[in-house]
Structures are given as structure tokens and as C-alpha cells.
Amino acid sequence: MNDLHGISPGRTAACLILLELAEAPDRELQALLDHQATRLGLDDRDRRLAAALALAVLRYASYLDVQYRPFLRIAPTQVKPPVRVLLRLAAAQRFLFDRIPPHAIVHETVELGRRVFRLREGELRFLNAVARKIVSQEQPREPEARDPVRYLSARWSVPEFLVRLFLRKYGEAPTRELLATLGDEPVTTLRVNILKCSARELIERLQRHQIQASPCPELPSAVVLPDPSLISRAVATPEFRDGFFYVQDCASQFVAHVVMPQAGERILDLCAAPGGKTTHLAELAGGQVQVVATDQDAERLELVRENVARLGSPNVEIWDYERVRAVAEQQAQAFDAVLVDAPCSALGTIRRHPEIRWRITPAHLARFARVQEEVLDLAARLVGPGGRMVYATCSPMDTENAEVVLRFLERHPEFAVAPPSAERAQESVGIRSVATEAAARGEPDAPIAQLLQRLTSPDGFVRTWPHFPQWDGFEMVVLRRKE
CATH class of the missing domain: 1.10.940.10 (NusB-like)
Incomplete structure (x- = not known):
């Protein structure tokens, strides 16, 4: 050069x-x-x-x-x-x-x-x-508006096939609103380790390092940084080293609340790396559940070990993936709940990773769907009678969510969609923990149960888009094994 x-x-x-x-x-x-x-x-x-x-x-x-x-x-x-x-x-x-x-x-x-x-x-x-x-030119040109798909694709720089999928799923007005946010800076959220501090205490600690943060209006156990560039400073603090927080988007944090850990349960996180949801489940349960974490990628499984150690997550075991396969082969039905945070296109993180939009094609979505179905079939053999599986992706695509689940239910009639209920939410040790945090902030009620109701669609899926376009686009569904 x-x-x-x-x-x-x-x-x-x-x-x-x-x-x-x-x-x-x-x-x-x-x-x-x-x-x-x-x-x-x-x-x-x-x-x-x-x-x-x-x-x-x-x-x-x-x-x-x-x-x-x-x-x-x-x-x-x-x-x-x-x-x-x-x-x-x-x-x-x-x-x-x-x-x-x-x-x-x-x-x-x-x-x-x-x-x-x-x-x-x-x-x-x-x-x-x-x-x-x-x-x-004094002002930018606008794309031609004769074809709405082409216009929205050019105006918001989203491939046409994705625009069509969004329009089919959300309708025109919500799609326009959502696409207009995809060029915004993503909200940067820290998940508070409620076993070590409150959100208020973490905000005060960060301020001592000249890092401004504010409470998350939707999640009492989260704080928001005003600028993504502050992440590098935040993770250099003693508070990060000592496990007071984990960097995690609100939508990703919400997955553990959909699992709703109940006291005495045994929960498997089947696609655990790098450990965000494993450690969150352990924190919410406060040692009252046993969490087993595994991942197909042995190198990334080491990240789970590191995060469990840093955050001091209680009652967590880490298994090799082959050990989990062996249990599944025995049809052991060894767990009360299995979280399948499946490999996916990650199109719901498009604001955080804008290069994804130029990488993913319909063929990619089809390949991910095949992998997701394989993981769900494995998970099904691990869920005990009356137990549940929570399927989650960081993608808003029906190809990776509703369609995958529909085919799974056709293969596994012993499972059925079980929308999260307000009654069960009140029994969750995790939601009770967050209620304590809400009370510490002077809020009358924890918003988790209300949020679950708001984000649950008629088909039983919990969807963060289009309700919270500033969050990553996650979809989650509870699949319960019949007694």
C-alpha cells in the first residue's frame, strides 16, 4: 500500500x-x-x-x-x-x-x-x-415510491425478500415503523446480577467510573448505557470482573423469564454458549433450581464456564454435548424444562450487526430451519412428563419460528403450545426475584407478568417485534409435554 x-x-x-x-x-x-x-x-x-x-x-x-x-x-x-x-x-x-x-x-x-x-x-x-x-446536492434523493416493496427496500436498505416477509407478518404500518428504526444505534443494556447488587447500586457504582447509566423502564433488573462506546469502559471496571453485570439486550434477557424457573426444577440450556441465559436462569432462581448447560461447540462452551465463574452463578453444571446426547438416546426425559436458544440467522440483531442483512438469503433461512428441527427433536427426548421446552431465536422470521414449531408438533403430538400464564408467572422464583428489585426502585408491581401478556400473540408465541422495535427481534414459545 x-x-x-x-x-x-x-x-x-x-x-x-x-x-x-x-x-x-x-x-x-x-x-x-x-x-x-x-x-x-x-x-x-x-x-x-x-x-x-x-x-x-x-x-x-x-x-x-x-x-x-x-x-x-x-x-x-x-x-x-x-x-x-x-x-x-x-x-x-x-x-x-x-x-x-x-x-x-x-x-x-x-x-x-x-x-x-x-x-x-x-x-x-x-x-x-x-x-x-x-x-x-443540498438534500438527499428519495427512492421512487411506485412499488412499496422496492421503495421500502431502497429507503431503509433491507433486501426486498425481507421487506416482503415483514409486510406479510406485521402489515404495512408496523413494517414501515420497524424498518425506520433499523438504522438507529442499538440500545445497550446491562443485565444486573441480582445476587450481587440492585440496579440502583450498579448505576451508582458505574457513575464512580464516570460511566452514566439509567434504569431500564421495562426490566427492573437491567440498566441502560446512553452510548454503545461505553461498553468497552464498563467491561474494564472491577464491577465487571467481579460479576456484577452481564452485557445483554433486553430481548435476550426476557428469554429466561419465559422459561419461568420454578423452585426445585432441573433445567437444561441446550445451546448455552456464551452463557448469558444459563447464568440468568441461575441468578433468577437464586440456587433453587439446578441448571445444566451444554453446547455443540466445545470451544464456546469454555465461555460458559468463564461466565459462570465470573458471575458466581449457583447450582450450575456444565456437560459435554455428547453426554447430553447419551441421555437423550436413553429417552431419559431427565429435565423439567429445556431451553433451546437455537442457532439462527440472527436477523433480529440487524441493528447491532447491520452486515447480516447483506449476508442472509432465503436459502440460509431454509438451512437454519433444518438445524433447528434437529435440535428440537433432540430436546424433545429430554423433557419429562408435564415438562416444557422453550424454543427461542433471535430472528423474527416465521421460517425459523412458527413454521419450524408447526412441523415439530406434527412429528411430536405429545407436545402442545402452552402460552405463558399470569398465574404461572407469579409462581416463578425468577419473577418473584425481579419483583423484589422493582420494589427496591419504588415501583408498585414488577412488570414482567404484564409484559408477558403484552408480548404474547394469539398463536402463543412471545414476540418482541413490533412492540419493542428498540429491542432485538426475538421470538419464544413454550412447548409443554402432555402428562
Whole structure:
């Protein structure tokens, strides 16, 4: 690579990251950011700039293409990948960021093309001409609105097949509202370890480290950070080391409440890594249940061990996956409850991981569904009479949820959907624990039981979208084995 003196290191990193993702969509944004930050020696300011630029382009890629499409004789998809990256980046800086002078956008765009991507002179002239036309616009262009699917896809940068699925599932108005939030910064939530402190105490402790946090209005045992960049500071505190909290989105936290651990139960977390839900179940139960955690990925199972140790989670056993398979082969029906937090497309985390939207195809969804059905069949052999299985994904797609469950029930008529009930919620040791936390905050009632009612659909699924678009998009359902 040529000498980069005089070019913004943050913009250089963003360009390289975006090109890598264009050429290898399966790569993870965070891993690429870490790599380029180390390779280019980015300081905190440049790292934040690189992340902001890359996230903006990934979240609004199709909308950014609209801004320069009129100046091309070919479709944006036919433009050479490095040139397309630079044009999107120019459009992002013009319309999504404040106080960047137009002449600076053009200059940096051309210099990045010359010195980072080593474009030919003809390509540089083309880049310069189109970048000038982009910055000459005072307001961003809107996509054509004749076809609602194409319009929503271009306006909110979501593939058309996903727009169609959302429209079919939620209807037009909720879909428009939801899509409009997918470019927002995700809410950053910490789950309070209620065995060690209250939400109020954790907020006070973080403030001593100049980290601002506030109570989560929906979940009494969670606190919210105002800026995702605070996570790196929060996990460097003694409170993190000593297990006072776990970084976890509200939707992910809600899964343990749907499990509703009851005193004396034996609960299996079948897809446990990295341990967020295992440790949450143990905390909610306060040692009154036995939690067994396993995962097919032996390396990631080590993360469960680490988190259980850090958080001091009581009454947790960690089993190798083959041991669980052996129990299932014996038809042992050894557990009162089995949590299947299944491998999935993770499309519900699209706000947190915007690169996912450009990676997942209908074929991916079909492959995930096959894996999910296999895991459910294994779990079914482990649930005792009258026991329950909680199936959960961080995906809003019916292909991975309702359709998977429907086929499971056809194969396993001994199970039936059992919507969470307010009566059972009151018996849950976890919900009683949260009620104590709510009372400590001066709230009259814990909102968990009410939230369960609000988020439970007529088909028995608990869905966080579209009710809470600021949360990740999770779906959960309780499947009870008949007596």
C-alpha cells in the first residue's frame, strides 16, 4: 500500500472494512474493525470514526446508492467494488454526518481511491466527477415510491425478500415503523446480577467510573448505557470482573423469564454458549433450581464456564454435548424444562450487526430451519412428563419460528403450545426475584407478568417485534409435554 500520510486513518480503515465485507459477506464487522485498528494503529478517535462510517454505509447502503444512481450509465451493482465503496462513503458523509465540508469529502474520496485502492487515472476522474455531483446536492434523493416493496427496500436498505416477509407478518404500518428504526444505534443494556447488587447500586457504582447509566423502564433488573462506546469502559471496571453485570439486550434477557424457573426444577440450556441465559436462569432462581448447560461447540462452551465463574452463578453444571446426547438416546426425559436458544440467522440483531442483512438469503433461512428441527427433536427426548421446552431465536422470521414449531408438533403430538400464564408467572422464583428489585426502585408491581401478556400473540408465541422495535427481534414459545 502507498504512503498514507495525510489521509484520515479512520476513513482508510472504513474503506478497507467495507471492501472486505463486499468481497466476503460472511466476515464479521467487529473482527474486521479490530484487525484494521491494530494494523493501522488507530487511536480511539479514529477507531470510533471508522466504526461510525462503516456502520452508516452498512445500515443505509441501498439508500446511499440512490444518491449517485442518476449520475451513472450503469447500475450501481455493476460498478467496481472499490469505487462503489467510495461513492457510498462520500454519500454517507454528505447526508448522514454533520460538519464535513463538501470539498473535503471529494478530496478524501479521490485520495483514498488513488492511494488505498490504487485506482487507474480514468477511474479516479470518474470518481472525482461523481463525488462532486453527490456533494452538490443540498438534500438527499428519495427512492421512487411506485412499488412499496422496492421503495421500502431502497429507503431503509433491507433486501426486498425481507421487506416482503415483514409486510406479510406485521402489515404495512408496523413494517414501515420497524424498518425506520433499523438504522438507529442499538440500545445497550446491562443485565444486573441480582445476587450481587440492585440496579440502583450498579448505576451508582458505574457513575464512580464516570460511566452514566439509567434504569431500564421495562426490566427492573437491567440498566441502560446512553452510548454503545461505553461498553468497552464498563467491561474494564472491577464491577465487571467481579460479576456484577452481564452485557445483554433486553430481548435476550426476557428469554429466561419465559422459561419461568420454578423452585426445585432441573433445567437444561441446550445451546448455552456464551452463557448469558444459563447464568440468568441461575441468578433468577437464586440456587433453587439446578441448571445444566451444554453446547455443540466445545470451544464456546469454555465461555460458559468463564461466565459462570465470573458471575458466581449457583447450582450450575456444565456437560459435554455428547453426554447430553447419551441421555437423550436413553429417552431419559431427565429435565423439567429445556431451553433451546437455537442457532439462527440472527436477523433480529440487524441493528447491532447491520452486515447480516447483506449476508442472509432465503436459502440460509431454509438451512437454519433444518438445524433447528434437529435440535428440537433432540430436546424433545429430554423433557419429562408435564415438562416444557422453550424454543427461542433471535430472528423474527416465521421460517425459523412458527413454521419450524408447526412441523415439530406434527412429528411430536405429545407436545402442545402452552402460552405463558399470569398465574404461572407469579409462581416463578425468577419473577418473584425481579419483583423484589422493582420494589427496591419504588415501583408498585414488577412488570414482567404484564409484559408477558403484552408480548404474547394469539398463536402463543412471545414476540418482541413490533412492540419493542428498540429491542432485538426475538421470538419464544413454550412447548409443554402432555402428562
